Amino acid sequence: MNLIRRPRRNRQSAVIRDMVQETRLSVTDFILPVFITEGKNVRSEVSSMPGIYRFSLDLLLNEIQECVDLGIKTFDLFPNLSESKKDKYATESYNPDGLYLQTIQTIKNRFPDVAIMTDVAMDPYSSDGHDGIVENGKILNDPTLEVLGKMALAQAQAGADIVGPSDMMDGRVGYIRQVLDEGGFHEVAIMSYAAKYASAFYGPFRDALNSAPKFGDKKTYQMNPANSREALIEAQLDFEEGADFLMVKPALAYLDIIKLLNDNFHLPIAAYNVSGEYAMIKAAAQNGWLDGERAMMESLMAIKRAGANVILTYFAKEAARLL
């Protein structure tokens, strides 16, 4: 054949393939979510997330050192609390002597160069397992803000670099920005969970924290997976309210949303490659049904190609080793 255009020419050798590669992953793209728990010398594996552990603070410090040695420098912390610490108003979330704030402080003292991202949501501290205050079976929007403001301020005081309001209720970013600014924390950034969907892929995370809702579901606050134009409204509001990053969550089933936000906003776009996405690849790999490492790298690459500048992923350590 007399073909002028032969795309295969640019795939003919490793050198050329490498030269024309459009997207490259870097360990600096990653944020590692970590589960923390009370006690000493605890490293308990999450049964639905092989290779992912809940750490007590002493062992967490070794883990962070290992990650830092691999080039991972940002950590998003999630607390696993005993039921006795939970209540209707998530009061433990701003207890200065509690697990979460103590952990932030200790990490920042020991590793001044790492960045700590926090989760600003009631669910791990709530006896209802919901992200907001519950009254008569309803999840309240505005009254929950006071708790979130206290939580975000306490996290900033403990040394948080980025706070992550993750409850997908309205007015979070603006309110938290105001509370942080009034407290003198102009430099603490907000990564808003701008488009977070009511997803089945959070199952293993709720196992890890024992934080599943005690009744109902989260569909009155998290988005309907069928919607994409609504993501633009959510992102626009968070932009106007002062968000520094816009996040899409989950990642793999929502690559179109990542691209949509990347095309329409000039803030950094983050994607949360969630617990269920991790669990699926791990389970298939353990069964010998696919090559786990390749599936991991391909998924992370796809998330970046779609337009995520920042990837929150439980694969961060494993991927960093391969990079």
Ligand SMILES: NCc1[nH]cc(CCC(=O)O)c1CC(=O)O
């Ligand atoms: N504040 C809730 C929160 N923050 C992060 C995750 C999920 C993360 C994951 O699945 O890895 C969730 C779960 C939920 O909405 O129930």
Ligand SMILES: [Mg+2]
């Ligand atoms: Mg919103």
